[in-house]
Amino acid sequence: MATLVSAWTAAGRRLDVAGVDSPVIEARLLLEAAAGVSRSQIIADPHRTLEDDQAATLEAYLARREAREPISHILGVKGFWKIMLRVTADVLTPRPDTETILDAVLPDFAEDQRFSVLDLGVGSGAILLAILAERPRAIGLGIDVSEEALAVARENAANLGLAARASLLRGDWTAGLGDESFDLVVANPPYIPTAEISDLAPEVRDHEPRVALDGGADGLEAVRALAPQILRVLRGGGRFAVEIGIGQRAAVESLFEAAGAGDLRTIEDLAGRERVVTGAKKPLGQSAASA
Ligand SMILES: C[S@@+](CC[C@H](N)C(=O)[O-])C[C@H]1O[C@@H](n2cnc3c(N)ncnc32)[C@H](O)[C@@H]1O
16 A cells, blocks of 8 residues: 555656656646645654545646646646746746736736736736735736637636636737727737747647747747737736746837837846836827837
């Protein structure tokens, strides 16, 4: 009969052989979910025996992870910023890198400020819902081309008690928006060059939605469309923040400059990679030369 500690050790070995990046940590997370125990319970009572159904559940989880299905799909959840999100194969698994957007925009909006935010390519709702959770008087709109992703975002908004402040609509970027305008626009668009997708880790290449990854031949197709659209839907003086891929800073900054943005800056993620281009729409009446 396997115990918590023997099951953890054996699972870690299997995931290591399968090429998983953090096998020991992931083995523990799968064990916790399969056996319904916490990390401290494993440490306090390592020789507790696994029930048959718990061992069977762990076996099923391990087989999926050995096939390089993302652990977020197996567990069905992923933490992002300070919120927990439901995640399925229909959405990009939220990444810690994307939290750089929160670092970039939150200082510009006071905690009790009323403002509107638009999240283009909302996916699971990660960015939009993390902002609304931090700013209780903000309201937001999330747009995605994928109806399946929107269903996940709606579930997350409801689970987090944010549904009343988060509208979620299907659309091709801002095409359906008319003359609405926003104080803040955020986006984490697809930005991987098409030819590089086959070289990505199997978890991403084989299990994440292609529409969330593929940025066209040079990776910049989405942001090329987005830069003028973001400037169009921003209020004068409003801010934007857009996630970028490696080496895309100069190209993305010039796309936003050409679209009329001011105060352009690029912010690094925790690993020191240029990750988010942020800027502002010049206030009405301010000429491009004086911005
Ligand atoms: C990289 S994912 C980001 C998801 C989420 N915002 C996050 O950061 O975790 C890009 C998202 O853009 C959506 N998308 C791609 N093309 C789109 C388009 N033309 N209009 C609206 N959304 C689009 C995809 O469905 C996907 O959900």
